[in-house]
Amino acid sequence: MLAFKLAFKNLMGAGLRTWLNVFVLSLALFMIVFQSGVIEGWNRQAKRDMINWEVGGGEYWHELYDPYDPLSLNDGHGNLPAEIGQLCRDGQAVPVLVTQASVYPEGRMRNILMKGIDPSQNIIQMPTADLKVDSAVINALIGTRMAKATRLGMGDLVTIRWRDANGTFDAAEIRIAGIFHTNVPEIDNNQVWVSLDNLQKMTGIGDQVTYIILKQGLISVPTVPGWIHKGYDSLFMEIDTIIKAKGVGGIVVYIILLSLALLAVFDTQVLTIFRRQKEIGTYVALGMTRWQVVWLFTVEGAMHSILSVIAAAVWGTPILYMVAKKGFGMPKGIEGYGLTIAEKIFPAYAAGTIITMTLIILITTTIVSFIPSRKIAGMKPTEALRGKIQ
Amino acid sequence: MRTFLTLITIFLMVPLFSQPSGKEILNLIDKNLSAKTQIMTVKMVISGARGSRTIEFKSWAEGEEKAFTEYTNPAREKGTKMLKLEDKLWIFSPSTDRIIQITGQMLRQSVMGSDLSYEDMMEDPGLSSHYNASVTGSDTLQNRKCWILQLNAVNKGEAYEVRKLWVDQERSIPLKEELFGKSGKLLKRTQLYNITRIQGRWYPMKVVYKDMLKTGDGTQFIIESIKLDEIIPATIFSKASLK
């Protein structure tokens, strides 16, 4: 305890340089927390967006359905199994039917997926209520990406062509009754959403559906033959991989940044010990053992980290809080590859990360403080007293 | 290709007489074009973004369900052969020495850049057996009096639920056909020109086929020579003849 008290006093006494070191360390801590916060925020937000917009509390897929294989759509649908049908009626799930179709914006054919969903659903955030708007033609919802690609706007009519369950061609004008904006490209790119009733009627497929989205938080799910339950594990696999990769890339930045901050502490320690030889001698003369003095100086160096944590908390918290509140602008650079990225990420600061990082900074600072301090043990107190050690 | 097949089917169906009963008109068309087989040389003119291209092919057909085509020009397409047997379609390409069945995704692609897709080619166009016909009015096309015939599919599963035919009252040959989706949307339009007398029957020597959902001028089929009711050896309609 004595060492801590003394170290604290000494640090405070050193004034500006202490604060610069503390600032540098706190900057490192801040940036690490900030960066991991952004990544974690992205992770959570991507998943939250996916949950809110796409996957709800998980999905059931018809056993033949494979979203990456358009051919699977021919057979990848079936009647709602009774258990899930009950869930749907209870508002705990919503079925979706997927068919292939072509739209002809400006006379150029574009192959798309036409998806049918219950307009009164509230399982996902898609504004399906727009589909209920009174209209002579079929109402459809598209996402902003699709709107941009096809240059379709609200209220526009566009021809859509499909084949019904028997293979008969049909085409109709559909009216863009809503354009939704989502961070989840998976429900936007090359997709047109219509009401499930309409789609079932259009395709004459009866009551069949392709997949079912469960309500969030629905925990107990029945096993249904012919239908495969898709939990978050499999639905989030891609985003998990990417988040992990981002995190790994960040670690190197932490390491370099921390190294530099530690270099500052190390350097300060060397200077401190050099400058305060007489003091070291005095401590020994006053009856401290040399190792006690080593400990004293190590604690002093290490205390930079404690102060830096406090400093980071003092100046960093408002910034982190503000960013977490206001969000952090993100470009949509890699969206083309189907990743969910919000334009604004609200960093999430995990207590675990902050604690781990604080501990790492504490330990590493202690180590770099100890290394130069160790020299004290080998000092001759008589020479230290005279300030003669080079 | 598909247009060509549709065309042939239409010919087979269209009776010669003019009688304002749908069924009768269909039978007349049928009679007019009741040749068992056709062998013809066709020039297909496809208009596209880069101007028009001409492709020549020779085709052998028997009934509604068998058709064999060999492309002869240009050099790129020469030797390419297609075989249609009922609802299956194969393509042979000489450069690869491969026979490929066209299925799935590929069916939605356009054939040779024309307004026809392979899907269109797969249609089984048996009009009289698959459609109920009724005369809904008359019109004048190409300076000729026409009955307007509306065809409604008898069974589910026809590619087009509704067809509309403009049939020359005198020659019992359609001059125009429009194909509609179930909900009444016009999908395709075929126009027939240069109706010529061949082996006692009326035949259109030029057909323009247009996918109404796409922009563009459509695809022209110009029949350069045609022979009806020749005996075609069965081996033609087998995969062996593709190679």
Next chain:
Amino acid sequence: MIKFLIKGLLRDSHRSRLPLIVVALGVMLTVLLTTWINGVLGDSINMNAKLSTGHVKVITKAYRESMDQIPVDLSLTGTQEILSELRRDYPSVSWVERIEFGGLLDLPDSAGETKSQGPFAGLAVNFFDSRSGEAERLNLNKILIEGQLPRGPGEILVSHTFAKKLGISLLDKVTFIGSTMFGGMTISNYTVSGTISYGISALDRGSVIMDISDARKALDMEDACNEILGFNDIDYYDDAKATELMTSFNNNHQADNNEFAPVMIRLRDQNDLGGMIDLMDGVVGIISFVFILVLSVVLWNAGLVGGLRRYGEVGLRLAMGEEKGHVYRSMIAESLFIGISGSIIGSAAGLALSYLLQQKGLDLSGAMQNATMLMPGVFRTRITTEAYYIGFIPGILATLIGTMLSGIGIYRRQTARLFKELQLQ
């Protein structure tokens, strides 16, 4: 005088060693961080550039309107002429032709009939002309899972997942079915010489890479391609340069109103990459600033240590009658020397390390479930122009400031006290 100082520095290891090490280390870390951030952040941009956008891209006006559909029928024609114009007018840029196309891949059974079939996205690049650098650009050697790169006509690469799905084995003959530029059907045979994995499921689901000569033959695109990509000689997107290039090229072709007239677009105009670039510039700027700040603090300390160490020496020199100002200046000259040499050593070390990491990459894939090309398990630094000078700013400035501050003590010292201090020695 300088010689005298250098001698002193070299002989008195205490005087020079620690500050030099600290300066060099700090500069090295700054350089390394700069290149690292540029490397890692620039990665997705870079990948986009290499894979599809180029730094700039020449396409037709019509193609630009529906680029996401990669319409082969709206391709550029007369590309030899366009290429030679580009190469003449902008010789510092590497221009390569690419064809992106789609089609079906068909695997035959022993009887030659379709065994399996699947749609794919094709990319045709100039592999066989090694001067094009396309194989390196696409990192093909790295993403190759099995087999080898195509060595001659008729050989293609197929994405691994796709190959597995269709049941394709190495050296299998497969058939491509698609449409030519004019809409004609095209069917051609290829041998699968290798399988690749981009690590992006969207691409791995169905991708084929082939040589552009093969694609031209298949797609009837002699002297045509849908995209001409331009890459700066440095492997780094320079927005200003790209903009300049684009403006210049498009001005030259302003008169041509044909929908098939060539038009140039930049990387930032594609795939929504603009925002990404702005973000990256911002982040690099902020981090560099922070680093310079941090390093200045570190080196200020180093300067102080250096100054204090020589308290005695300075005292002696003052006692011997040297002017204070002269001592001060000579100390600053010394620190400048340390700053410069430290910065040189540090920058060299940082650049060497960066170069190593740029070439070899840092393989962190062990820390990830599965490495991808989009998120490569191997991280790379990127040496940008700024990496060459960025370390010198804190390296020299900070040492100088540190010495200046510590040297102020010289002025404060009373000459009378000097003798006492000297006595003590």
Next chain:
Amino acid sequence: MNNSEIINVKDLTKRFPMGLSEFTALSGINLTFSKGEFSGVVGPSGSGKTTLLNIIGLLDNPSDGDAIILGNSSKDLSPGKAALMRRRHMGFIFQTYNLLPVYTVFENTEFPLLLLKMTSGEREKAVHEALEWVGLTDKIKSRPAQLSGGECQRVAIARAMVKHPEIVLADEPTANLDADNSHHILKTMEKLNNELKTTFIFATHDDKVISYLKRKITLIDGKVSHDETVKQ
């Protein structure tokens, strides 16, 4: 060794390496100090005064011979034991005061007591007492930088005395002080010597200090040339 003898230096020799050869700072010193002595080692610069004090203070080890401090042979003492000895039984006063710059007068004085793990109440009492001795109760909260040289040295004395050590070693305590301050300091130390019976050993060549000494040991070239008790 009688009861009052607390320091016994026997055949003490100290050599320092100097380049390739050695420099003999002390050679064959024999001295004893009794409890309550107010003595000093005098001699010109470089005569070995500080070295002798350092060895007595267990900050340095003899090359040959021995120094027995409070019954402990310097040869047998580990650095830790030596530190303990200093902590409990010795006080140091330096020419340059060696106060801890960041601490107040009170804290500087308190420091040795902290090492002795005294309670805060005990410490406060002892510190106040010590500062009363040196007359600095009004500067308790001041930092060394705010004090004059004389005041600093008085703090140093308070720090050395606060734990009531047996021995106080003072190395040129007045070298940086003017005459008035020097006398003040010396008087203070003399008073403490009388009241507490603390043994004081000075190393000095200051005549003012010498005039106060009750025993004067003259060191020349590392050897004792005189050892006289001054009759007052």
